[in-house]
Amino acid sequence: MPRTSRHARDVAVVAFAQSDHLRRTDELSEVEMVMPVLHQVLARTGLKAGEIGFTCSGSSDYLAGRAFSFTMTLDGVGAWPPISESHVEMDGAWALYEAWVKIQTGEADTALVYSYGKSSPGPVRDVLTRQLDPYYLAPLWPDSVALAALQAQALIDAGETDEPSLAAIGARSRAAAEANPHAQLRGPVPQGDYQVRPLHTGDCPPIGDGAAAVILAAGDTARRLCERPAWITGIDHRIEAHGLGLRDLTDSPSTRTAAERAGVFDAPVDTAELHAPFSSQEVVLRKVLGLGDGVAVNPSGGALAANPVMAAGLIRIGEAAARIHRGESDRAVAHATSGPCLQQNLVAVLEGDPA
Amino acid sequence: MSTSGKEPVAVVGIGQTKHVAARHDVSIAGLVREAALRALADAGLSWTDIDAVVIGKAPDFFEGVMMPELYLADALGAVGKPMLRVHTAGSVGGSTALVAANLVAARVHRTVLTLAFEKQSESNAMWGLSLPVPFQQPLLAGAGGFFAPHVRAYMRRTGAPDTVGSLVAYKDRRNALKNPYAHLHEHDITLEKVQASPMLWDPIRYSETCPSSDGACAMILTDREGAARSPKPAAWVHGGAMRSEPTLFAGKDFVSPQAGKDCAADVYRQAGITDPRREIDAVEMYVPFSWYEPMWLENLGFAAEGEGWKLTEAGVTELDGDLPVNPSGGVLSTNPIGASGMIRFAEAALQVRGQAGEHQVPDARRALGHAYGGGAQFFSMWLVGAEPPES
Numbered sequence: 001m002p003r004t005s006r007h008a009r010d011v012a013v014v015a016f017a018q019s020d021h022l023r024r025t026d027e028l029s030e031v032e033m034v035m036p037v038l039h040q041v042l043a044r045t046g047l048k049a050g051e052i053g054f055t056c057s058g059s060s061d062y063l064a065g066r067a068f069s070f071t072m073t074l075d076g077v078g079a080w081p082p083i084s085e086s087h088v089e090m091d092g093a094w095a096l097y098e099a100w101v102k103i104q105t106g107e108a109d110t111a112l113v114y115s116y117g118k119s120s121p122g123p124v125r126d127v128l129t130r131q132l133d134p135y136y137l138a139p140l141w142p143d144s145v146a147l148a149a150l151q152a153q154a155l156i157d158a159g160e161t162d163e164p165s166l167a168a169i170g171a172r173s174r175a176a177a178e179a180n181p182h183a184q185l186r187g188p189v190p191q192g193d194y195q196v197r198p199l200h201t202g203d204c205p206p207i208g209d210g211a212a213a214v215i216l217a218a219g220d221t222a223r224r225l226c227e228r229p230a231w232i233t234g235i236d237h238r239i240e241a242h243g244l245g246l247r248d249l250t251d252s253p254s255t256r257t258a259a260e261r262a263g264v265f266d267a268p269v270d271t272a273e274l275h276a277p278f279s280s281q282e283v284v285l286r287k288v289l290g291l292g293d294g295v296a297v298n299p300s301g302g303a304l305a306a307n308p309v310m311a312a313g314l315i316r317i318g319e320a321a322a323r324i325h326r327g328e329s330d331r332a333v334a335h336a337t338s339g340p341c342l343q344q345n346l347v348a349v350l351e352g353d354p355a
Numbered sequence: 356m357s358t359s360g361k362e363p364v365a366v367v368g369i370g371q372t373k374h375v376a377a378r379h380d381v382s383i384a385g386l387v388r389e390a391a392l393r394a395l396a397d398a399g400l401s402w403t404d405i406d407a408v409v410i411g412k413a414p415d416f417f418e419g420v421m422m423p424e425l426y427l428a429d430a431l432g433a434v435g436k437p438m439l440r441v442h443t444a445g446s447v448g449g450s451t452a453l454v455a456a457n458l459v460a461a462r463v464h465r466t467v468l469t470l471a472f473e474k475q476s477e478s479n480a481m482w483g484l485s486l487p488v489p490f491q492q493p494l495l496a497g498a499g500g501f502f503a504p505h506v507r508a509y510m511r512r513t514g515a516p517d518t519v520g521s522l523v524a525y526k527d528r529r530n531a532l533k534n535p536y537a538h539l540h541e542h543d544i545t546l547e548k549v550q551a552s553p554m555l556w557d558p559i560r561y562s563e564t565c566p567s568s569d570g571a572c573a574m575i576l577t578d579r580e581g582a583a584r585s586p587k588p589a590a591w592v593h594g595g596a597m598r599s600e601p602t603l604f605a606g607k608d609f610v611s612p613q614a615g616k617d618c619a620a621d622v623y624r625q626a627g628i629t630d631p632r633r634e635i636d637a638v639e640m641y642v643p644f645s646w647y648e649p650m651w652l653e654n655l656g657f658a659a660e661g662e663g664w665k666l667t668e669a670g671v672t673e674l675d676g677d678l679p680v681n682p683s684g685g686v687l688s689t690n691p692i693g694a695s696g697m698i699r700f701a702e703a704a705l706q707v708r709g710q711a712g713e714h715q716v717p718d719a720r721r722a723l724g725h726a727y728g729g730g731a732q733f734f735s736m737w738l739v740g741a742e743p744p745e746s
Contacts, residue, residue: 008360008462055599061442062421067414067484068444071729075601082614084621085599085733086450089415089422089442098439098454104461106360131421135382138420239428239438246429257435339425344438 006263011103012222012229013350014215015044016318016325021184021210021306024120030064031076034116034211038077041112041213045225049078052215053108055085056099058092058115059310062127073116084108091115092212092314093237093275093336093346099216100235109218110225116211117310124207124309132340133242144277145204147340149196151249152280156198158250161283163198167191169279170202170304177301184208184306202304205277210308212315230321230332230350234262237346242339249341255288258347264289264333269349271296271323271332273316277303281342285335289347299323313337317348324352361460363743365582365589366704368398368575374538374689377476378569383418384430387472390571391431394468398575399586402432405575406464411441411451411471412693413728416483418474431470443597445498445641445728447471448572448696449735452724453595455576456737460592465578472571473691480567480692499564499644501730503556505609506646510558512610515649515664517558521549522667523645524563524687530674531684533713538568538689563645563687570691572698579743590704593721593744594625595737602730609731615654618734622723623656626738627745631656635738636719637679637706638672639699641726643686648672652680655725655736674714682706682714696726700737707741 017040025033042048049055055077059070070087079085084107088094092115099111119127125143132138155161170191177183184206192201215225222229238254240247259265272295276282282297291297298304300319303312313336323329331351338344370393372378378386387410395401408431415421424433424440431438443450448471455469473480484498510517525546531537532544552562582589598618600607619631628634638657642648652663657678666672672680681687683702686695703724705711711719721740727733 060421061414061416067416068729070442071444071602071732074599074732075603079600080604082598082600082612082617084597085443086441086454086597087443089440090424094439098441098457101454101457101461101463104463105457107457127421130415130419131423131425133426134418134420134423237437237439238435239425239433241429241434242426243429254435338422343425343428 013321014226017041018212056095058095114213118209148278173304177305203279205307230324235348236261255345271329364592367585368394370394374570390573394573409455418477446726446733449726470573471694471697473693499556513661520645527687531688565690568691590739594622596621637722700724
């Protein structure tokens with residue numbers, strides 16, 4: 001299959017590592033959680049931190065409960081001698097995007113991207129309300145599950161899904177996660193009671209802590225570092241209006257635009273790693289991305305099996321890339337989301353060289 | 356690593372708010388929109404000309420809004436477009452501009468709006484930086500307590516007389532009087548008043564520290580074609596870099612961090628600068644406490660080690676000196692933290708566009724914008740010129 005990169009430089013994911021995602025990690029600081037993952041991803045390429053051209057991370061001070069929390073994790077990278085480095089207060093998928101742009105400029109040939117989040121120290125449903133419009137919405141404390149439930153109900157009302165179909169998405173994801181040693185929820189998990197109608201416990205992501213890291217490389221460097229690089233042939237992200245009343249919650253135009261720009265529709269994909277923390281959101285994303293039954297959707301188990309906030313999007317790219325590395329996929333789409341009800345979405349197409 | 360294939364990046368629009376202690380008249384969205392609209396007007400462009408938005412600010416705790424880019428998407432015309440949020444501590448305003456510039460340089464987007472802001476009046480920045488974390492070094496009630504010992508180390512190391520800090524503050528506050536957007540306009544400022552102001556963190560006096568400001572700064576960055584259509588002169592990016600080093604480690608030089616030296620060296624290499632003191636006409640330097648001017652003069656290669664204070668003392672860094680530093684009044688006069696780095700970058704661009712008004716350095720052709728953050732561990736800089744870079 002010919003590759004179809006739309007940009008000046010061919011850039012690939014050459015290595016991916018992630019932590020085991022756990023309900024709580026009281027005994028670990030963020031630095032201690034991230035360091036083993038950094039060591040693993042570097043070991044996979046044989047590179048040292050000092051040999052990396054650009055480093056970029058994604059995280060959230062609000063999860064950490066302190067300002068400038070990322071400065072301490074940077075210490076874990078071992079940034080000495082000084083490194084070229086940046087940070088986005090977003091999911092690591094956007095850190096990967098910034099790193100990909102940096103490599104496109106020609107100023108770097110390799111990049112280390114990492115992200116992490118600990119949801120366990122506080123009530124994450126409450127914490128996420130703080131990302132809403134601070135004057136009109138946040139004071140009402142509508143939590144992430146309640147907002148997702150609005151979206152799920154809109155989908156049911158539109159005839160796009162029903163509760164049994166949603167339950168099947170959760171069950172399929174957690175069955176798939178049985179093969180994923182890092183997942184938090186694996187195997188048969190009861191659908192449980194309603195959290196917020198129409199969403200049951202099984203429609204919602206587990207709350208947990210975790211970290212992930214990826215190494216990007218350009219051209220021949222990628223071929224040297226990885227037997228079968230996962231080439232990023234397209235990547236784009238788009239944001240929508242914040243107010244839920246301004247959006248059709250059964251659709252995701254930002255995902256559609258990003259997918260068009262990334263070239264998703266230029267050729268069939270065999271794998272999709274979707275960052276859909278709620279089963280109902282998979283319904284929206286499948287429709288917008290035009291994924292048929294032949295596509296392996298979230299073979300890792302997806303965010304319904306492990307949803308470390310700030311890392312779950314980067315993990316989707318990493319999981320898609322890892323399948324290409326292993327020869328289990330030739331053309332995959334990876335997706336990350338941010339904000340309530342899929343407000344902001346990133347889409348990447350990853351391709352392996354023909355066998 | 357080749358950089359020859361990059362698209363030249365031009366700054367064609369700059370907008371700032373009038374920075375003040377508290378903007379009670381606008382929401383956060385209203386504040387950022389004000390700066391963005393001014394930048395668009397300056398560039399002669401409208402929202403539809405913008406392909407992507409890159410936004411930066413310092414910790415979310417400062418306003419109490421987690422990931423505010425989500426809420427601000429509408430106010431910044433970003434709906435349907437890509438929007439990135441950068442956070443690299445105090446250097447963020449500069450880093451944000453560089454991320455935006457890279458989008459153009461890589462030819463991913465042609466015209467990008469970049470903006471940084473802080474609305475400090477929504478909260479209390481000092482305590483926002485002072486959340487206690489077990490087993491980690493606290494920032495000691497705000498930034499001044501963290502940086503004062505390093506200033507003291509500089510004085511001890513170089514033998515600088517203790518009058519130098521007040522000279523910087525006196526100069527910057529006078530320069531601010533010429534900048535309509537500056538926060539502090541102290542019309543009755545005198546050197547004696549600076550020197551008589553209360554000691555906060557010895558040797559840093561009240562009048563040698565930055566204020567807490569509400570404000571935003573925006574820039575429009577575009578490619579060669581976009582610059583050709585621009586109604587006003589463009590500032591061209593000749594070099595830009597970020598460098599980071601760990602917060603705390605044995606051997607870290609807090610007086611002149613290696614990351615700052617490396618960052619400047621990278622920018623000068625890209626821009627073909629071999630003698631910064633002679634070849635750069637104006638510097639917008641991140642000086643939140645007055646003593647950082649002589650310290651950074653050395654760190655950035657404008658003076659030999661131990662000699663920075665002599666430039667300050669001799670008046671070289673005055674607006675009419677031969678290396679004007681902070682003609683805008685600098686961070687000492689205006690500090691919406693997350694925006695402060697971008698203001699440095701934007702003011703450097705204003706200088707080479709000849710658009711700096713009363714604080715214009717005559718015939719400025721090349722100017723440096725500089726930002727730093729964290730425990731003096733994050734650095735971002737760019738060098739802008741009146742002419743396009745040689746390709």
